[in-house]
Amino acid sequence: MKKDLSNIKKSEFYLNKNECVGIPTETVYGLAANAYSNEATAKIFKLKKRSKKNPLIVHYYSIKDLKRDCEINSNFEKLYKIFCPGPITFVLKLKKKSKISKNVTNMKRTLAVRFPKHYLARKLLKNISYPLAAPSANISSKVSAVCRSDVAEEFGNKVKYILDGGTSKIGLESTIVSLINKPEILRLGGIELSKIKKVFKNKINFKIKSTKTVVPGQGALHYSPGIKIRLNARNPKIHEAFILIKKRKINVKNYFYLTKNNNLKEAGKNLYKTLRMIKKLKYKSISVEKIPNIGIGQTINDRLIRASKK
Numbered sequence: 001m002k003k004d005l006s007n008i009k010k011s012e013f014y015l016n017k018n019e020c021v022g023i024p025t026e027t028v029y030g031l032a033a034n035a036y037s038n039e040a041t042a043k044i045f046k047l048k049k050r051s052k053k054n055p056l057i058v059h060y061y062s063i064k065d066l067k068r069d070c071e072i073n074s075n076f077e078k079l080y081k082i083f084c085p086g087p088i089t090f091v092l093k094l095k096k097k098s099k100i101s102k103n104v105t106n107m108k109r110t111l112a113v114r115f116p117k118h119y120l121a122r123k124l125l126k127n128i129s130y131p132l133a134a135p136s137a138n139i140s141s142k143v144s145a146v147c148r149s150d151v152a153e154e155f156g157n158k159v160k161y162i163l164d165g166g167t168s169k170i171g172l173e174s175t176i177v178s179l180i181n182k183p184e185i186l187r188l189g190g191i192e193l194s195k196i197k198k199v200f201k202n203k204i205n206f207k208i209k210s211t212k213t214v215v216p217g218q219g220a221l222h223y224s225p226g227i228k229i230r231l232n233a234r235n236p237k238i239h240e241a242f243i244l245i246k247k248r249k250i251n252v253k254n255y256f257y258l259t260k261n262n263n264l265k266e267a268g269k270n271l272y273k274t275l276r277m278i279k280k281l282k283y284k285s286i287s288v289e290k291i292p293n294i295g296i297g298q299t300i301n302d303r304l305i306r307a308s309k310k
């Protein structure tokens with residue numbers, strides 16, 4: 001416990017100096033910086049090689065903190081009660097008097113906000129006097145990071161400090177819901193779509209398949225290990241890495257199981273770790289067994305489809 005606290009202090013030290021810090025969350029690791037600072041948030045874009053047009057998600061400790069920057073509404077309150085803190089991001093109206101840096105929003109009047117559940121992220125957010133802008137801690141378009149060493153692999157010593165919080169429990173990014181007008185899902189994520197639909201008795205828009213994407217980070221080629229990916233494969237081709245979820249009788253070294261017993265949540269947790277491992281083993285192509293398109297399987301498929309785009 002003592003050790004944890006000194007690491008939190010170290011993170012605060014660098015964040016207070018307008019530096020970026022890698023932080024653990026239950027979804028994936030974030031590359032965090034003071035969301036009120038132009039200097040700090042500019043560094044996120046530079047480190048990630050991220051387009052300035054792609055706005056950032058801002059992380060808060062409490063609704064009280066959030067109210068400094070955003071207007072809340074009854075749909076927000078409904079979802080917050082059920083899912084927060086947790087893997088859900090809300091797009092809300094930005095208040096005129098908000099101090100959020102213009103870099104974060106790409107000059108928009110809306111803000112994407114989240115309340116992470118990871119205990120270290122919460123401790124850190126409680127201690128500091130500003131919210132944290134924190135996109136996933138990976139170079140843009142690449143596979144997200146789910147542990148400390150993944151973040152180090154992405155940025156080397158360019159990031160001043162990485163707070164170690166073990167492996168992310170969910171291993172997939174948050175579900176994004178816009179609450180500006182009628183509730184609308186902008187990105188599938190760590191919370192199953194059916195659970196959110198239930199809250200609104202199915203009266204919710206779902207924009208994800210649109211090619212004219214609302215969410216910039218939803219463009220083609222995202223979450224990519226930089227290797228060719230073939231989906232819905234029955235069997236691998238020779239020399240191909242094969243990602244599976246159903247146990248088979250044969251077990252060869254190019255078989256990579258996402259789950260031991262057909263558990264889609266476990267599969268989600270292992271997805272990025274497996275893609276990184278396959279890349280390290282220098283496979284030139286990957287085939288993936290069909291993943292059931294239910295529950296978290298929908299999010300896994302969404303990521304795999306984007307990762308397989310050329």
Ligand code: AMP
Pocket residue numbers: 054055056057091105108110111112134135136173176186187214215216217218
């Ligand atoms: P990541 O870079 O993985 O943290 O993903 C952040 C996602 O949130 C990106 O797809 C952004 O485009 C999206 N996002 C951030 N702010 C907004 C906003 N104001 N409206 C809609 N989407 C947003």
Ligand code: MG
Pocket residue numbers: 135136144217
């Ligand atoms: Mg990302």
